Structure formats: structure tokens, C-alpha cells
Amino acid sequence: MSSPGKRSWRLLPLLAALTAGCDLPGRPDPADRPVPADQVKDFGALYATHCAGCHGADGKLGPAPPLNDALFLAIVPDAELLRVITEGRTVTPAQKSPMPAFARERGGPLTAAQVKALAEGIKERWGASKPKAQSLPAYLAPPAPVVARSGDRAITADHATTGAATAERGATARAKTGEGARVFARACAGCHGSQGQGGKNGDRQVGAINNQAFLALISDQAIRRYAITGRPDLGMPAFDGHNGRSAEFRPLSSAEIDDLVALLASWRRSGPGKDH
Structure with a gap:
């Protein structure tokens, strides 16, 4: 029969492990807890879930325009990239393109912070290299000139409705x-x-x-x-x-x-x- 002293010595390794803070087997690790969808801020996770299906797993070779493109990232303004992810794109005022709005306030699934994480992450991940061309065209088309005002609203040449404006617009378009x-x-x-x-x-x-x-x-x-x-x-x-x-x-x-x-x-x- 073991004496009480010998049994005490055998318990010492277990006591040492417990006092050192080791977790018992099966105890959940807080780091493994699922993150609610609206709290995900990691660019890789957000991109894989919401963007890769159209723009490609590495930002290219998808059906949509590549985002992993140094020239594109050199010319697209930060505000425009953020706006497109927020609002999506339209082909005409009455027709949406396949690029949807992702911001919640526009009917999408993402918070403003998540949209910002995507816009910033695209440039951080793929925008490091610089294009060789010295002079680059503007990404956005120049705005149409303002030809009149209605109260606080500016009327541009492409929306003026007078006969002369319509005729001039047609001649310019041709x-x-x-x-x-x-x-x-x-x-x-x-x-x-x-x-x-x-x-x-x-x-x-x-x-x-x-x-x-x-x-x-x-x-x-x-x-x-x-x-x-x-x-x-x-x-x-x-x-x-x-x-x-x-x-x-x-x-x-x-x-x-x-x-x-x-x-x-x-x-x-x-x-x-x-x-x-």
C-alpha cells in the first residue's frame, strides 16, 4: 500500500500543470469562436466571400474586370473605388450592371467599415507595382459642361432640353x-x-x-x-x-x-x- 507521502508526490505534475494555466482537454479556445458576418474585417475573407466569384481568386481571370492590375490601381481614385463598391454600377439610369451595391444602406450585405476594408485592401494587396507609362489617361471621363441652372441644380450639356441644346448634342455625338x-x-x-x-x-x-x-x-x-x-x-x-x-x-x-x-x-x- 502506498503511503500518503508517495501519493502526494504523484499528484505534483498535475498540480504543476494546473497552476501553469494549461487548459484541460476539450476546453474551447476563444480564438476559434465564429465571427459574426458583420464583424469580419479581414480583407482576404471579405474578398473571397464577396468578390472572387466575379473578379477571380487572385483578382484576375474572372468574368469581371481584373482588380489585380497595376495600371487600373494607379489611375482609379480611392473615392471612386469606394463609391463603386458601395453603390454598384449602372449601365443606364434605368438599368443596373452585374456589379451590385455592397453597402447595407444600398441594400447590400456589408457595413461601411467592411466596404472601406475592401477598397483599401484591393490597393494594398495589388497596387504596389507601378505602370511603365509616364503619362496616364484619366480614369473618369471629364464631366459635361454646365449650360444652365434650375435653382440649386446644375443642368449639363448632356441633359439640356432646349431645341438648340438637343441639336448641338446630336451634332457632337455624331x-x-x-x-x-x-x-x-x-x-x-x-x-x-x-x-x-x-x-x-x-x-x-x-x-x-x-x-x-x-x-x-x-x-x-x-x-x-x-x-x-x-x-x-x-x-x-x-x-x-x-x-x-x-x-x-x-x-x-x-x-x-x-x-x-x-x-x-x-x-x-x-x-x-x-x-x-
Whole structure:
């Protein structure tokens, strides 16, 4: 039979473990507790849940424009990136694009802090490298000039309703569309076809962009972004790239990009191209 003294010695390791603060087996670790969805602030977790399905797991090679793109991140204003995540995008005032609003006040699932974490995280994760081009086109199109005021509301040239304003707007649109056709011929037709009907770049099939299903889903601003940044993950050149273009190609200017957007917007209004 063991003496009381010997039994006491055998208990010493257990007492030492308890006094050292070791958890007993099966005790939950507070760090493993589930975090409520509205309290998740980690960029990786938020991006994987809400963005990767469209923009790709690593910010590229998804059906939506790549976010892992140094040129895009160099030109998109912080406030605009935050706004788009907050509000989503529209193709026209009456038609939404596939990019939804994510902020709760706009019907989305995320708090303002989570939207901010996404906007800041996109630039922190993928915006470190700088594009080679020295002069970059503006990401946003220049605002239309103010031609009148109604109380505190400014009326811009693209919303004025007088006969003269309407006629001038039509003439301007026709001129920009004509210039856009010339820009398209030298910068885009080599891959997308003379009328945007699609074509080839080497062995690679390039999809049609004079296509009502495509144009109904893409805003003028998204068209502008593609004209500037291209899709580097899919081989589409940026505004200054030479892939699929002639050796004499010169970079597109901001004005030429404006005209190119006007051309594609006119296709949205007028229907499919003649080559379809």
C-alpha cells in the first residue's frame, strides 16, 4: 500500500500543470469562436466571400474586370473605388450592371467599415507595382459642361432640353462617334473585327463587342476602363500596348478614348452591327 507521502508526490505534475494555466482537454479556445458576418474585417475573407466569384481568386481571370492590375490601381481614385463598391454600377439610369451595391444602406450585405476594408485592401494587396507609362489617361471621363441652372441644380450639356441644346448634342455625338470609328479601326479592329463582330489574335478567338447582350451589361465607364487598361490577364493590350496592333501604333489619348466610348455607346443604342 502506498503511503500518503508517495501519493502526494504523484499528484505534483498535475498540480504543476494546473497552476501553469494549461487548459484541460476539450476546453474551447476563444480564438476559434465564429465571427459574426458583420464583424469580419479581414480583407482576404471579405474578398473571397464577396468578390472572387466575379473578379477571380487572385483578382484576375474572372468574368469581371481584373482588380489585380497595376495600371487600373494607379489611375482609379480611392473615392471612386469606394463609391463603386458601395453603390454598384449602372449601365443606364434605368438599368443596373452585374456589379451590385455592397453597402447595407444600398441594400447590400456589408457595413461601411467592411466596404472601406475592401477598397483599401484591393490597393494594398495589388497596387504596389507601378505602370511603365509616364503619362496616364484619366480614369473618369471629364464631366459635361454646365449650360444652365434650375435653382440649386446644375443642368449639363448632356441633359439640356432646349431645341438648340438637343441639336448641338446630336451634332457632337455624331462627331465623336465618327472619330471613335477611326480610333477603333487603328486600335481595336485588328482583334475585334472592323465592326466589332469578333475576330482572332493569332490562334486566339476574340469575342464580339458590337453585341447587345454584352453592351447591355457594361457601363460607359467600364468601357473606358477597358480602353485604358485592356485586360492583361487575357492578352488585351492597354491604351499604349502593341499586342494585335501595328508597329506604328501610338498610345491613345484621353480624347481618343472618349471618342471610342462614344462609338460603343452608340452601338448600344442602335442595335447590332451590320456584320452580324
